[in-house]
Amino acid sequence: DVKVTQSSRYLVKRTGEKVFLECVQDMDHENMFWYRQDPGLGLRLIYFSYDVKMKEKGDIPEGYSVSREKKERFSLILESASTNQTSMYLCASSLGGRPLHNYGYTFGSGTRLTVV
């Protein structure tokens, strides 16, 4: 069964900590995405990547960075966590290069991050 795996279901971090959220997909997908999901706001795109070492900003990149050193792995980094980054974080991947045709779009199970 094809999968997008996020390393942690739940995380609690302190304000100011550097936080790494890891995502791995086993479908050989070119595209990978990071979203955050908040009540009443829906899913919002933080960053995406359409190839190894490539990244592009989404709608809300401030306070975040990403790393894609290997095709199957896409990491989201919170350089200095703040309480307003408490959220559900979802990773996704899809087939295709550019433009992003989004075929085979698959989500991970999510990481619930709480910053205290």
Added chain:
Amino acid sequence: KNQVEQSPQSLIILEGKNCTLQCNYTVSPFSNLRWYKQDTGRGPVSLTIMTFSENTKSNGRYTATLDADTKQSSLHITASQLSDSASYICVVSAQAGTALIFGKGTTLSVSS
């Protein structure tokens, strides 16, 4: 501006009843429309995907319809079960876009 609006925001129905969720979009040029089911605390799971030429797509008790002329879609759930309790998200892809446009979802609660 590309937008996806879903209604109702929330819905409560009795087990065994049918229900219909609505999705209106202003995305242009349109590529495809998807419905996702998201259980509480989990990631979204795809139910159906429809392109411009498709009017109806079924997945078990879930049937999605698409009217590309009026830019409306609906998701019909037949003989609801307790396990249908979830958030249902409508997502539209533009032909020239770099990302999907998400609706805010409809929260369905099925009670016994």
